[in-house]
Amino acid sequence: MLSxxxxxxxxxxxxLERAENTVRQLDVTLSLMxxxxxxxxxxxxxxxxxxxxxxxxxxxxxxxxxxxRKLIFDGTNRASVTYCVNGARENARQVREEISSEQxxxxxxxxxxxxxxxxxxxxxxxxNDALASVVDGIHLFKGVSDTTMIHGQGWQFIRLGxxLERAxxxxxxxxxxxxALFHPxxxxxxxxxxxxxxxxxxxxxxxxxxxxxxxxxxAPDRIxxxxxxxxxxxxxxxxxxxxxxxxxxxxxxTGGRRPPEELTSVVGxxxxxxxxxxxxxxxxxxxxxxxHSIREQCMKIHExxxxxxxxxxxxxxxxV
Amino acid sequence: xxxxxxVEQMEMDTLFGDYxxxxxxxxxxxxxxxxxxxxxxxAETLARLPHDExxxxxxxxxxxxxxxxxxxxxxxxxxxxxxxxxxxxxPRLITASEWDQIERGLTQRITALNLFLRDVYSDAKILxxxxxxxxxxxxxxxxxxxxxxxxxxxxxxxxxxxxxxxxLNTGEFxxxxxxxxxPSGVSYMLTNRxxxxxxxxxxxxxxxxxxxxxxxxxxxxxxxxxxxxGRPEPNxxxxxxxxxxxxxxxxxxxxxxMGIDLxxxxxxxxxxxxxxxxTTDGLKRVDVIYRRVxxxxxxxxxxxxxxxxxxxxxxxxxxxxxxxxxxxxxxxLADDKALYAYVPRIxxxxxxxDPILNNVETYLLNDEKERRxxxxxxxxxxxxxxxxxxxxxxxxxxxxxxxxxxEFARRxxxxxxxxxxxxxLDFSRAPCLIGNHLEPRHxxxxxxxxxxDKVNIVPGGLTRxxxxxxxxxxxxxxxxxxxxxWILE
Numbered sequence: 001m002l003s004x005x006x007x008x009x010x011x012x013x014x015x016l017e018r019a020e021n022t023v024r025q026l027d028v029t030l031s032l033m034x035x036x037x038x039x040x041x042x043x044x045x046x047x048x049x050x051x052x053x054x055x056x057x058x059x060x061x062x063x064x065x066x067x068x069r070k071l072i073f074d075g076t077n078r079a080s081v082t083y084c085v086n087g088a089r090e091n092a093r094q095v096r097e098e099i100s101s102e103q104x105x106x107x108x109x110x111x112x113x114x115x116x117x118x119x120x121x122x123x124x125x126x127x128n129d130a131l132a133s134v135v136d137g138i139h140l141f142k143g144v145s146d147t148t149m150i151h152g153q154g155w156q157f158i159r160l161g162x163x164l165e166r167a168x169x170x171x172x173x174x175x176x177x178x179x180a181l182f183h184p185x186x187x188x189x190x191x192x193x194x195x196x197x198x199x200x201x202x203x204x205x206x207x208x209x210x211x212x213x214x215x216x217x218x219a220p221d222r223i224x225x226x227x228x229x230x231x232x233x234x235x236x237x238x239x240x241x242x243x244x245x246x247x248x249x250x251x252x253x254t255g256g257r258r259p260p261e262e263l264t265s266v267v268g269x270x271x272x273x274x275x276x277x278x279x280x281x282x283x284x285x286x287x288x289x290x291x292h293s294i295r296e297q298c299m300k301i302h303e304x305x306x307x308x309x310x311x312x313x314x315x316x317x318x319x320v
Numbered sequence: 321x322x323x324x325x326x327v328e329q330m331e332m333d334t335l336f337g338d339y340x341x342x343x344x345x346x347x348x349x350x351x352x353x354x355x356x357x358x359x360x361x362x363a364e365t366l367a368r369l370p371h372d373e374x375x376x377x378x379x380x381x382x383x384x385x386x387x388x389x390x391x392x393x394x395x396x397x398x399x400x401x402x403x404x405x406x407x408x409x410x411p412r413l414i415t416a417s418e419w420d421q422i423e424r425g426l427t428q429r430i431t432a433l434n435l436f437l438r439d440v441y442s443d444a445k446i447l448x449x450x451x452x453x454x455x456x457x458x459x460x461x462x463x464x465x466x467x468x469x470x471x472x473x474x475x476x477x478x479x480x481x482x483x484x485x486x487x488l489n490t491g492e493f494x495x496x497x498x499x500x501x502x503p504s505g506v507s508y509m510l511t512n513r514x515x516x517x518x519x520x521x522x523x524x525x526x527x528x529x530x531x532x533x534x535x536x537x538x539x540x541x542x543x544x545x546x547x548x549x550g551r552p553e554p555n556x557x558x559x560x561x562x563x564x565x566x567x568x569x570x571x572x573x574x575x576x577x578m579g580i581d582l583x584x585x586x587x588x589x590x591x592x593x594x595x596x597x598x599t600t601d602g603l604k605r606v607d608v609i610y611r612r613v614x615x616x617x618x619x620x621x622x623x624x625x626x627x628x629x630x631x632x633x634x635x636x637x638x639x640x641x642x643x644x645x646x647x648x649x650x651x652x653l654a655d656d657k658a659l660y661a662y663v664p665r666i667x668x669x670x671x672x673x674d675p676i677l678n679n680v681e682t683y684l685l686n687d688e689k690e691r692r693x694x695x696x697x698x699x700x701x702x703x704x705x706x707x708x709x710x711x712x713x714x715x716x717x718x719x720x721x722x723x724x725x726x727e728f729a730r731r732x733x734x735x736x737x738x739x740x741x742x743x744x745l746d747f748s749r750a751p752c753l754i755g756n757h758l759e760p761r762h763x764x765x766x767x768x769x770x771x772x773d774k775v776n777i778v779p780g781g782l783t784r785x786x787x788x789x790x791x792x793x794x795x796x797x798x799x800x801x802x803x804x805x806w807i808l809e
Contacts, residue, residue, distance in 0.1 A: 003598040004587050094563050096572030097582045105387045112386070153600060255601040309600040314589055317602045 003310045005095045006157045010305075012091035012107075013161030019084035020138045021169045022052060026071055027131045028199045033064065035195055051176040051203075055079030069123065072130070073114075081134060085114050100148040103141065110137035153254050156247045160305070163243035164298055170237050171294040173203055174227060178287055181220040197223060204235040224287075225279035237294060238274035244301065245271045251309075263304040270297045335367045337757050345489045346760055347412060347750035358413050358808060365523050366410070371756045378409050378753060381515045390511055390569055405508055406801030408752045411516060412763060412783040413527075419779060419807045422485065422493055425677030426767060427775045428667060430481055433498060433654045434771065435670040437477040441467045441650065451669050452662050459737055460659065460706075462501075462652025464615060466622060470639060472648045473546045474772070479646040480539070480610070481769040482506070482782075486680070487748035494678045496764065498663070500655040501647065502612050505782045505802075506768050507570035510535060510577075512804040513780070528809040532780035535768065536577035542772030543608050546644045554607035557583045557597065561613050561629045571612050585613070590633030593640040608644045609634075615649050657706040657740045658684055681743055685736040694741040695732065698725045701741045702792075703732070716792060718744055744792070750803065752785060762786040764794050765805065779807040 029048045033041055045060050045067060057077055061067060075082040089111045092099055113119060114134065123130040142162075149155050177200050197218040201207040204227055213230070214222050230236035245267050252259055274294075282290050341349060348359045355363045366374070385404045414422075439446050440457060447454050457463055482503030484496040513532055517524055540556070547554035560571040562584050575582035587597050588606065596603035616623050618630035637643045653659065661682040664675045683690040683701075694701060698717050705713035715728045732739050749760035767781035783803040784794035794800040 001600050002581055002583060002587050003600055004584065005581075006600045090563075093568075095582075096569070097576040101388065108387055157600075251600065257602055312598075312602075314591070314603070317598075318591060 001098075001153045001157075003312075005098050006153065007306075007310045008091040008095045009098065009154050009157045010161040012088045012095075013158040014165040015084045015088035015091065016138050016141065017162045017165040018169070019081045019088070020135055021166070022071065022079070022081050022084065023131050023134050024205065025051060025173070025203050026068060027128065028202045030064075030068060030127060032195060032199050035192065047176060051173040052079055053172060065127075068127065069120075072123065072134075073120065082114055085111055085134075098154050100144070102144045102148045106137070106141045106144050110134070110141065113137060153251055156250045156254075159243060160247040160251070163240040163247065164302060166235065167237050167240040167244065168295055168298040170204060170227060170235060170240070171291050171298070173200075174224065174237075175288060175291040175295070178224070178291065181224070194218060201227075206233060206235050209233050221279055221283060224282070228282070229274060229277070229279060231275075241267075241271045241274050248305075259308055260304065263301070263308060266297060266300050266304060270294070270301070273297075335363065335758060339751070339758055339760060341760075343489050344746045344760075344762075345487050345491055345748035347487075347748055347763065358415055361526060362411070362413065362523065365520070366758075374409065374753060375756055377519045381407060381409060381519055384515055384518075385511070388511070390508075406785075406787055407512065407515070408761075408785055408787070408801055408803045409519065410751055410753055410758075411520075411804045411806045412750050412765075413806050413808060414765075415808055418493070421676060422765075422767060423777050423779075425493075425495075425675070426481075426483055426769055426777060428671065428673060428676050429483070429495065429498070429663065430478065430769050430771060430775055432667040432670045433500065433663070434476065434478055436666045437648070437651060437654055438472075438475050439670075440653065441477075442469065446666070446669055449669070451665055452659070456658060456662075456737075457653065460653050460656045462615070462650065462656055464650030464653075466635065467648070467650040471641075473548065473644050476546060476646075476771055477648040478651050478654070479542055479546060479771050481771065482766045483769065485677070485765045485767070486745060487765075489746050489748075492678070493765070494680050495663075496680055497657065497660060498655045499766075500651045501614060503766070503768070504567040504570055504612075505766060505784075506535060507567075507573040508802050509768065509780060509782045509805070510573070512782075512802060516804040524806075527806060529806040530779035530809060532778045535778045536574060538770055538776055538778065539574070539610075540578045540580070542770045542776070543610050543644075543646060545772035546646055547607050548641055548644055551607045555597075555605060556608040556610065557581045557606055559583055559585070559588075559609050559611040559613055559630075561585075561617065565612070567612065574610075580610075585628060585630045588631035588634070590631060590637050593633070593637045593642050595631065595634060595637045595643045606643060608646065610646055615652065618645075618649070657682075657704055658686075658737065661740070680745060683741040685732055685739045685741065690741075691732065691736055695729055698729060700744060702744050703728050703739055703741045706738055706740060714793075716744065719792075747792070750783070750785070752787070752803075754789075759789070761789070762792055762794065763803065780805050 029044050041064055042060050049058055072081045074080045089107055092107050198207055201210050210226050227236055229238050233239055248267055349355055446452055478500045482499045485493045486496050487493050543556050557580055558575045583597055589596050595606040597606050613629050617627040619634040620627055621632050622635040638645050661684055667675045683694050685691045701717045703715040750763045751758040752761045763783050763785050765781050765783050767777055770776045783805045785801045785803055786794045787801045
């Protein structure tokens, strides 16, 4: 497959995953603000921004609705959902011949939906409905991708983008939430603490899944264990690391070139790190550093993929 | 029986309302207003449909175009403005005998033009025999001296052609221009058909329309037949200028329908006169390039140095015979608007036959006498810049202002070789759905000709419509639309 095409599929997928993550976290933040707790809107907004990677030009201006509107609709801001959907569509448009007509139609519909004047009106009437319809659009796209596209290299690059983005986002989220999880503010009423924990789980659409595994008995160490180390839940970091490894192996199987040692070993290390560490060990050590190293490994994997499949030098390719 | 016919007549009257007929040929109706026999079934179907049903089908067709992203990009506005290609719901019908003449005429014309290109780029006999003035060829901006003495695979210079035909008020089809560089629009022909089959399934079935859906397959076979020697499993790619090109949708559409890679210049590299594309699996050799990039932008080492749309070294690989590029470079010479006037002579010279399809009468402005005539009659004529296409750089005399005419007169005096003039044509009109009734609009016809082992024309083409009332410009970049074209068995 053409390197440029692989690159576009990868980014199309990353942008959509990012859009979904942003919508979900915004949704959770807004609904937590309904309950009057000691935490101010500004503090929550700062936390949201930190878990979205501290995007520029998103400083708190005191008006929650206008901030939320900006985070959804301001296409000039790189953190906004609109910007991500635009990016995904632009990438898809450049590889129209690689993706199925159904995928394109789906993504196109999402694009026109978020840009239509109705979207703004819907947002004013019911923020939740507006956010839910965006997430629906993204879910439909993912479903159509899995059912209408050949599961070859292109599809694997889509998966690679999705899992890498998700691993990075979940690790960032946990890194931001982690200190407060174990040291709740003293005056915080236990009911509010409960809502905070539900909120964290809902950021990863994992509240119901968590209950199935641990019952509704919410405990910070279990939540951390679930979101980091669960093997079977698609938003757990360990599951996404498995996905990354699997995608790279499949890409390698369908192609003729072996990936460089370094890529294989970085991916293997991340996979082993999450597969063979217990939550006890993580909590006994420096939890923040552990989470931070996940993010760094994700970035390293991205760079190595890019250098090997997309932006390689012609001399190295001719030498083979 | 007679009362039945009266009812039918009433239905027709409501359908047509104040549908005007004048000197121009109407595709659907005779001069006395009667519906032409082959349009009868269509007219009856329309007359029976409730008005809002037509509107409903129109909206459903429009929506289908939008969600499929069947759009084109308009230049000269914000970069990347996307629009749906306007589409008229009523098909344009062409009878078997009319099509037979078009098919034979185009086959003859394209064969002759291909021989002409081969000759001009080798011995140039037609110039020594003084059939065509030498300076006309050598002053053409699409003449490529780099092509002199170069043999192209199977001697095919023009593998993909889209000639524009008009129908005059006599009912005769004439050729307005031959697009021999990178003709576009074929994807609209194919998508229009798909939408029409859904919109009027019963009518379509009852008409016995010849199929066009195999065009991508024929195109692929044509490209494969032009592969370099010794490459039995050629790697064929489509080279696009990229996502900002107005025909980008078409490039992706064709690549997908043919199952070949769509590449941009930045995907290609050359090494030792071989063209490769960059894949996730390393470099892969490219054998045939169906290019949708103009000569000028194809290779910065040979043509325009400031272009990054092509691939450096492509032309040398082509010279070395390691890659086929279709259409060949320099084919724009034969669709130069000034050389156009000589096409009938070209046909007689190479084939020793009379042209089956005629030209539109054309004045060459570097001829002193013709130029004086044209300058005196600018308000009646259409003036075109020879190197332009897409309806850009054009003066339509009867619809122009004094200032515009003066401006063109100045430009003609300054560079007469750069312009031609033609009479303003009363070309044919076909009924279109405007609002919720029928109105006639000017139409042309662009059939698509493929030339590999032999000349191959899928029975159909793009009927372009000047959707604005009274307008004569059918180009999509200037507010034109399209219709599905049904060639009847």
